[in-house]
Structure formats: structure tokens, C-alpha cells
Amino acid sequence: xxxxATKERMSAFSERLLAWYRIHKRDLPWRRTRDPYAIWVSEVxxxxxxxxxxxxxxxxxxxxxxxxxxxxxxxxxxVLKLWxxxxxxxxxxxxxxxxxxxxxxxxxxxxxxxxxxxxxxxxGPYTTGAVLSIAYxxxxxxxxxNVMRVLSRHFRIHEDIAKPAARVRMEKLAKALIPEGSxxxxxxxxxxxxxxxxxxxxxxxxxxxxxxxCAGRLAGxxxxxxxxxxxxxxxxxxxxxxxxxxxxxxxxxxxxxxxPDSGLLARMWELPHVLWDDGPxxxxxxxxxxxxxxxxxxxxxxxxxTVRPYALAIKAxxxxxxxxxxxNVYRCAYEPPSGRKAQPQxxxxxGVPGLLLAADPSGAYAAxxxxxxxxxxxxxxxxPLAELDRYAFPNVFLKIIRELRGQ
DNA sequence: AATGCGTGGAT
DNA sequence: TATCCAAGCAT
Numbered sequence: 114x115x116x117x118a119t120k121e122r123m124s125a126f127s128e129r130l131l132a133w134y135r136i137h138k139r140d141l142p143w144r145r146t147r148d149p150y151a152i153w154v155s156e157v158x159x160x161x162x163x164x165x166x167x168x169x170x171x172x173x174x175x176x177x178x179x180x181x182x183x184x185x186x187x188x189x190x191x192v193l194k195l196w197x198x199x200x201x202x203x204x205x206x207x208x209x210x211x212x213x214x215x216x217x218x219x220x221x222x223x224x225x226x227x228x229x230x231x232x233x234x235x236x237g238p239y240t241t242g243a244v245l246s247i248a249y250x251x252x253x254x255x256x257x258x259n260v261m262r263v264l265s266r267h268f269r270i271h272e273d274i275a276k277p278a279a280r281v282r283m284e285k286l287a288k289a290l291i292p293e294g295s296x297x298x299x300x301x302x303x304x305x306x307x308x309x310x311x312x313x314x315x316x317x318x319x320x321x322x323x324x325x326x327c328a329g330r331l332a333g334x335x336x337x338x339x340x341x342x343x344x345x346x347x348x349x350x351x352x353x354x355x356x357x358x359x360x361x362x363x364x365x366x367x368x369x370x371x372x373p374d375s376g377l378l379a380r381m382w383e384l385p386h387v388l389w390d391d392g393p394x395x396x397x398x399x400x401x402x403x404x405x406x407x408x409x410x411x412x413x414x415x416x417x418x419t420v421r422p423y424a425l426a427i428k429a430x431x432x433x434x435x436x437x438x439x440x441n442v443y444r445c446a447y448e449p450p451s452g453r454k455a456q457p458q459x460x461x462x463x464g465v466p467g468l469l470l471a472a473d474p475s476g477a478y479a480a481x482x483x484x485x486x487x488x489x490x491x492x493x494x495x496x497p498l499a500e501l502d503r504y505a506f507p508n509v510f511l512k513i514i515r516e517l518r519g520q
Numbered sequence: 521a522a523t524g525c526g527t528g529g530a531t
Numbered sequence: 532t533a534t535c536c537a538a539g540c541a542t
Contacts, residue, residue, distance in 0.1 A: 159538040166528065167538090200526030203541080237540045257538045277521070280539095304538055313536070314531065344536085345523090377525065433526055508527065 126323050127292045133322035134302030149223035149248035150181050156243045157208050170199050181221045184212040193505035207235030225249045246296040254287035255300040259307025265339035266329035275342040347437040353408040354386040354442040356517050357420050366495040382504040387411035401425055420445040431509035442513055
């Protein structure tokens with residue numbers, strides 16, 4: 114596959130990079146353990162997420178779920194709560210599903226087997242190589258964005274790294290570069306170089322351990338590589354959000370909703386909201402009245418909840434990878450159904466689909482059959498303001514809640 | 521192959 | 532301010 118002269122060049126690259134890494138590597142918490150589970154958790158958190166962001170999440174997560182068994186046995190709502198704010202929440206649900214599978218199929222241990230480990234949920238080509246090389250020093254490539262940038266520059270590869278085919282090629286190259294017996298350190302060295310020296314913009318070529326033979330730099334292309342097609346702009350969406358405060362027996366409570374089992378922010382909690390039929394129009398009193406009427410109508414239709422929106426509280430904006438939400442948040446009064454006693458179960462504890470969890474007198478979490486109480490369907494729940502922090506909300510709603518609860 | 525899926529830091 | 536994009540995976 115590679116000529117002898119090329120192999121010599123590759124070996125020089127790997128040895129220099131490895132030597133550099135062993136001197137300059139950062140002291141990261143997951144580098145202080147050899148526990149394959151702990152390393153796996155770190156790699157999942159690090160998917161599309163920066164090191165500085167991950168560190169506190171990893172510490173909390175490992176403290177609460179120190180073993181795959183502990184994670185497997187936890188309520189999903191608690192796992193999501195610890196993931197709150199980290200994004201890409203399917204990672205958390207997949208990680209727990211994989212931990213359960215690990216306990217069922219592999220006695221709770223990360224298998225030192227590529228096919229077996231890669232078969233777990235949320236474990237793709239990168240995570241497979243990263244965990245198996247770092248934990249077991251298996252000679253598997255771990256090609257992430259950093260590695261593709263480093264390799265595309267050093268070997269002057271002009272392939273579009275946004276295309277899956279590019280990653281496959283990079284994996285072959287990366288695997289061939291692994292020095293005998295040092296797969297874990299070498300894979301981390303490639304990523305470390307990309308994260309700290311061979312950065313996307315203004316790379317620090319003068320301190321790079323492999324600058325002398327970097328074809329990209331020698332060609333003056335260190336800034337223009339790698340080649341990557343641009344992502345599409347997020348699609349705008351306008352929504353009306355309801356801040357619904359209960360009265361009477363529901364005084365001091367807010368109505369929240371659990372999102373669907375799949376898709377965006379799956380199974381996370383949120384304030385009820387509805388999508389605008391049309392785009393934005395001129396602001397003003399008349400327009401707001403129309404928006405409030407629309408919100409009430411849609412909540413009645415979609416959630417069977419009657420509310421009376423009476424004021425625009427705040428506007429909020431939130432950008433996802435593929436969506437740009439423009440939100441109008443309205444204060445609403447709750448209108449209990451007439452002719453029957455509306456006494457929904459006081460929600461507490463962590464969310465489990467289809468069940469309401471209530472703390473029993475001993476403090477343990479016990480599941481209760483769902484009651485079709487007025488104003489509280491399967492995914493709706495009246496929660497005391499002070500207990501909102503028991504539920505996992507995506508950041509966009511955390512920001513809104515923080516603004517509104519303090520007023 | 522192309523798209524859906526979060527969030528925050530750097531420039 | 533706007534843009535990029537980060538230790539990717541599922542479908």
C-alpha cells in the first residue's frame with residue numbers, strides 16, 4: 114500500500130509526534146485513569162464538544178455513575194439531567210443503552226474487540242478506535258476533525274473532509290502511522306497536535322514537531338487546508354412559548370412538557386410552545402393579540418389545555434446546528450376545565466415516559482400509574498418553581514426559565 | 521450520501 | 532457581528 118521510502122517518512126513523523134506528545138500532553142482528568150468505561154464516557158462527551166466544556170460534566174458523571182452497572186441501573190431522567198447543557202442528548206441515551214447492553218452481553222466490561230464494541234449504540238468508527246487504543250493499546254485508528262486537519266495538511270490531501278469517503282481514507286493512513294505498541298498515545302498525539310498547535314486558523318507551525326516535512330506548509334497551504342464544504346445556514350422557525358402559572362391548588366406551579374421520544378431534544382423537558390403558521394410580521398399590539406390567540410388555540414388543540422395568554426414576557430433566540438428559533442414567550446393564566454375537580458398529581462423526581470414519579474415518604478422514587486388528571490396529560494406536568502431543577506431542560510429553556518422565575 | 525442532531529468558544 | 536467548528540453518530 115505504501116512504498117518503502119514513504120514508510121520511512123511516515124515512521125519519522127510518528128516518532129517525532131509521539132515524543133512531542135509525551136512532553137507536552139495536557140493533564141486531563143480522563144488521562145489519569147486506565148478504566149475503559151471512564152475513557153469511553155469521556156470520548157462520548159468529547160464528540161463535537163470541547164475539552165474545557167466536558168471536564169466538569171465528566172467529573173460529575175463519573176462521581177454519580179462510576180461503573181457501567183451504575184449507569185445501566187439509573188433512571189434515564191437522571192442521566193439526562195447530568196447531561197443537561199452539554200447538547201446532543203441522544204449521546205446520553207445511547208450511552209446508557211450501551212451500558213445496559215454491556216452488562217447484559219459483556220459482563221459489564223468494555224470488550225477488547227472491535228466488532229463487539231462498535232456494535233454498541235452511539236459507538237461509531239472514531240469512538241471505537243479511541244477507546245480501544247487508549248484503554249487497551251489496540252492498533253486502531255481514531256480519526257476525528259483534528260486528525261483529518263493534521264493529516265490533510267501534513268500529507269497535503271485536498272479531499273473534501275466533509276465527505277464520508279475522506280474519513281475512510283484518513284483512517285487507512287492513520288492506521289498505517291501507528292507506531293508499534295503506542296497506539297493510544299499516538300492517536301491522542303494526533304488529536305493533541307490538532308487541538309493545540311495545528312489549529313483551524315493561524316496554526317502555530319513554528320512550534321510544530323513535524324513542521325519540517327509538512328507538505329501543506331511547504332506548499333504554503335497550511336491555512337487553506339483542509340478543504341471542507343460549508344454547512345447550510347440554520348432554517349428559521351418562529352414559535353410562541355407559554356409560561357403557564359397555576360392558581361388555587363396549582364399555585365406556585367408551572368406547566369412543563371416532555372418532548373417526544375425521538376428527534377430534536379428527545380425526552381428533554383420544555384415549556385409548552387407552538388409553531389407559527391407563517392413568518393414574522395410587523396410588531397405591535399394587534400399582532401401580539403393575534404399571536405396570543407393563536408397560542409391559546411393551538412395549545413387547546415394539541416395539548417387539550419386551556420390557557421389565556423395575557424402578555425408578551427420576553428423574546429428569545431436560540432441557534433441549533435440546523436434550526437434558528439425565534440421565540441416569543443407569553444405569560445398565560447391557566448383555565449381549569451369546569452365541572453370537575455382538577456387535581457393533577459404533583460410531579461417530582463426524574464421523568465420516565467408514561468409514568469409519573471413521586472417521592473414516597475422514605476425518599477425513594479416510586480412509580481405511579483399515570484392519572485389522566487385535567488390539564489396534565491401524559492407529557493404535561495405541573496411542577497413547583499422550586500422543583501424545576503429536577504428536570505432536564507435544554508439550554509434554550511433554561512435561559513427562559515431563569516429570566517422568568519426571578520420576576 | 522446527505523441530513524438531523526446542541527452548545528459555546530475563538531476570531 | 533458573523534462565521535466557523537469542536538475528541539461524531541444514526542439514519
